[in-house]
Amino acid sequence: MATPIEVLTPAQIVAELDRTIVGQQAAKRAVAVALRNRFRRQQVPREDRDDILPKNILMMGPTGVGKTEIARRLAQLARAPFVKVEATKFTEVGYVGRDVESMIRELVAAAVRLVEQEQRDAVTPQAEQESWERMVDMLRTALEPPYDHFASADAPQPEHPLAGQDREQIKQDLQAGKYDEVRVSLEVEEAGSSFLQVFTPQGMEEMGIDMPGMGGPFQARRGWRTMPVPEAYATLLDQEVKRLLERAGIHRLALERTEQTGIIFLDEIDKVAIKSGSGGGPDVSREGVQRDLLPIIEGSTVQTKFGPVRTDHILFIAAGAFHMSKPSDLIPELQGRLPIRVELEALGEDDFRRILTEPRNSLTAQYEKLLAVDGVTLTFAPEALDEVAFLAQEANQKFENIGARRLHTLLERLLEPELYNAPDTLQGTIEISVDLVRERLGKLIREAKDGQTVV
Structure with missing residues (x-):
């Protein structure tokens, strides 16, 4: 069972992140403190909470060093609504493109899905119990012998097949599949929608209009259907879950979760920075995006379609490579709203070697599990992993530096024959040796140098 996030100290949060992410201790410490401060804020007197605002973070570092992964794992750890958006997709209001408020609507939608799943897990046991109780009544009705209207008044009527059985015994027989062939009648909602989704330009992308009572295609219609017991139970369970979810107030909980624990990862923030001395052209729109982000x-x-959302306590983690610009090229007002600066280090050969084996569900472990499905036992010689790390570093130095993403490319090319041939012509144990790595990937690097292929 996972440890509740509220009892984790910053050091323990970093330790959790260490299980899936190699290195980048400064960034891990920064997000751990930010996450712990959320818990601390909830413990202070209510009248003081509104004055305690999150300290937003700016991560700087080349691509493929773990910026996105740190934010994503943090959200999973906190069980918080999380969205990743790219600043380059936004345009200043008035231009063609997405407005910055759309990321808040996406965050609310993520919160609704998160809360709905949590509530669904919570109410399912109760829904199952109530569904089985209703199934007992439906089964009794379905097996009721027809009344003989032509029989004399004193003639005995046929005995009910379930006579003498208590509800608990009938329920156990239902769960055991004894009555799976019996067909029962159930009232269900038929095709039709009581909710109209409207897609419009900027600012109004996902307006939902509830249209009960309008009739026609917008009015939910109910009717009776006859179906086997297993299908009827599944339908009943779905109905009971929905009924209990409606009482749980999912939208209200989702809005509260968004405001208090939401995390937005704003990637490629450097792409909307304006280089010193430039102006006009696309820079006008870039500065406009920055100014739209400020409020x-x-x-x-x-x-949003679920209600208004205050963004005061949403945690923003902005990130960028800043190859062509500097953090100081952001407008001063935006810099001030990202007070915590963290620089992530470029990854080297030793880091690649650790990434291949150390994290929980590492890259090599993933391929081992994939091939195990087809009955292939995949192993890697230690020297082979050293060579893969060396080649990844060499490729990043000679071509574009894409960080740890280079490992995905190399491993996919390295294991392509095994992934293709299993299970048709490949079974048993396969060891990836250093010679095999040099044969397959060395050739790939040479061809890339000659411009014959892309690594």
Whole structure:
């Protein structure tokens, strides 16, 4: 059972992140403190909470060093609504493109899915119990012998097949599949929608209009259907879960979760920075995007189809490589709203070697599990992993430096024959040796140098 996030100290949060992410201790410490501060804020007197705002983070580092992964794992650890958006997809209001408020609407939608799943897990046991109780009544009705209207008044009527059995015994027989062939009648909702989704341009992307009572295709219609017991139970369970979820107030809980624990990862923030001395052209729109971001990050109210959302306590983690620009090229107001700066280090050969084996569900472990499905036992010689790490470093130095993503490319090319041939012509144990790595990947690197292929 996972440890509740509220009892984890910053050091323990870093230890959890260490299980899946190699290195980058400064970034891990920064997000761990930010996450722990959320718990601390909830413990202070209510009248003081509104004054305690999250310290937003700016991560700087080349691609493939773990910026996105740290934010994503943090959200999983905190069981918090999380969305990743790219700043380059936004345009200043008035231009063609997405407005910055759309990321808040996406965050609310993520919160609704998260809360709905949590509530569904919580109410399912009760829904199962109530569904089986209703199934007993439906089964009794389905097996009721027809009344003989032509029999004399004193003639005995046929005995009910379930006579003498208590509800618990009938329920156990139902669960054991004894009555799976019996067909029962159940009232269900038929095709039709009581909710109209409207897609419009900027600012109104996902307006939902509830249209009960309008009739026609917008009015839910109910009717009776006859179906086997297993199908009827599944339908009943779905109905009971929905009924209990409606009482749980999912939308209200999702809005609260968004406001208090939401995390937005704003990637490629460097692409909307304006280089010193430049101006005009696309830079006008870039500065406009930055200025549109300001009220969202500082704190404002955004209208969503589930209700208004205050953004004051949403944690924003911005990230960028800053190859062509510097953090100081962001407008000063935006810099001030990202007070915590963390620089992530470029990955080297030793880091690649650790990434291949150390994290939980590492890359090599993933391929081992995939091939195990087809009856192939995949193993890697230690020297082979050393060679893969060396070649990844060499490729990053000679071509574009894409960080740990280079390992995905190399391993996919290295294991392509095994992944293709299993299970048709490949079975048993396969060891990846250093010679095999040099044969397959060395050739790949040479061809890339000659421009014949892309690594």
